[in-house]
Amino acid sequence: MSVKIVVPASSANLGPGFDSLGLAVDRYLTLEVLDDEASKWQIEHDFGPKIPNDERNLIIKAALALEPKLSPKRLKVTSQIPLARGLGSSSSAIVAGLKLAQYFAQTAYTTEDLLQVATKLEGHPDNVAPALLGGLTVSVMLNGRPHSICASFPAEGLLAYIPDFELATKESRQVLPNELSYKTAVRAGSLGNALVAALLTNDLALVKELLEQDLYHEPYRQKLVPHLQLLRKLAHEVNADGTYLSGAGPTVMTLIGPAKMETLIKKARKQGLTGKFIKLEVDTLGARVER
Ligand SMILES: Nc1ncnc2c1ncn2[C@@H]1O[C@H](COP(=O)(O)OP(=O)(O)OP(=O)(O)O)[C@@H](O)[C@H]1O
Ligand SMILES: N[C@@H](CCO)C(=O)O
Numbered sequence: 001m002s003v004k005i006v007v008p009a010s011s012a013n014l015g016p017g018f019d020s021l022g023l024a025v026d027r028y029l030t031l032e033v034l035d036d037e038a039s040k041w042q043i044e045h046d047f048g049p050k051i052p053n054d055e056r057n058l059i060i061k062a063a064l065a066l067e068p069k070l071s072p073k074r075l076k077v078t079s080q081i082p083l084a085r086g087l088g089s090s091s092s093a094i095v096a097g098l099k100l101a102q103y104f105a106q107t108a109y110t111t112e113d114l115l116q117v118a119t120k121l122e123g124h125p126d127n128v129a130p131a132l133l134g135g136l137t138v139s140v141m142l143n144g145r146p147h148s149i150c151a152s153f154p155a156e157g158l159l160a161y162i163p164d165f166e167l168a169t170k171e172s173r174q175v176l177p178n179e180l181s182y183k184t185a186v187r188a189g190s191l192g193n194a195l196v197a198a199l200l201t202n203d204l205a206l207v208k209e210l211l212e213q214d215l216y217h218e219p220y221r222q223k224l225v226p227h228l229q230l231l232r233k234l235a236h237e238v239n240a241d242g243t244y245l246s247g248a249g250p251t252v253m254t255l256i257g258p259a260k261m262e263t264l265i266k267k268a269r270k271q272g273l274t275g276k277f278i279k280l281e282v283d284t285l286g287a288r289v290e291r
Helices: 058-066 089-104 111-122 125-133 169-174 182-200 204-210 218-224 227-237 258-270
Strands: 004-012 021-035 042-044 074-079 136-142 145-151 158-162 243-245 252-255 276-280 288-290
Touching (some): 004 089, 021 089, 021 276, 058 074, 089 288, 125 136, 169 218, 204 252, 227 243, 227 252
Antiparallel strands (some): 004 288, 021 074, 158 252
């Protein structure tokens, strides 16, 4: 009986929800077990030579982080999630490895166990939580452990603009400040609080305002993603419902009804934006094992 693990992509931050809010979306990484009693760890993929095919691969490293005694397997991974684009590719790989270990381990690991290890490996919970749990997640670290509250998401459509260049999270985090002034920190926190409240009460008009008011990361990353402000301006012209930097970028996400998407895409092409547009929906299931 072949085992298949499916993990959704994720879009983190949602502006002022930096390092806390995340949303699972309907593009997937699929991990297949070709041989569950192999002589050594192997993983087939088409991500290119930079990605290892042995136990150095992030998927296998995540599996062994949870269950070090896991016996070697021959795996195959395919993915619709572009690497280093701000759609949670690393988190999808980590969660896939943890689900693999959970499936084969003798120990009954809980979802909370997986979230804890995933967050440790990724460094923050806002991509791994939606990848694991699905939907919209609001996460916080308490005593070194991640806690994620799951919620539904009010928008009726998502349009991602994926530029044709990579932006590694590590590089994108290097431009962030070490601290903020007390006044800015208080303001930034109130914007994030209000965004969560607007999302949980389906107040889309308020979500639209708050999504674009981040003070934690977008102002500093702007120079790395110059297309963000242009797309935000064009989205306002078609009366979309808010635009934010997806994760560490360079992908930009716009909340927009399907009927307006083509108009926005045409405007963007006229302005010389040559990246890929993909229409997305929220994934509500999160990571799952399919037989
Ligand atoms: N399926 C995979 N298998 C193995 N390694 C992967 C896989 N997907 C991502 N990675 C590793 O993660 C790196 C990309 O992670 P990074 O955090 O920079 O971007 P991201 O996760 O795509 O975007 P973001 O975290 O901003 O949403 C890749 O360069 C690769 O090293
Ligand atoms: N919150 C993270 C998401 C990317 O993994 C960041 O913006 O750096």
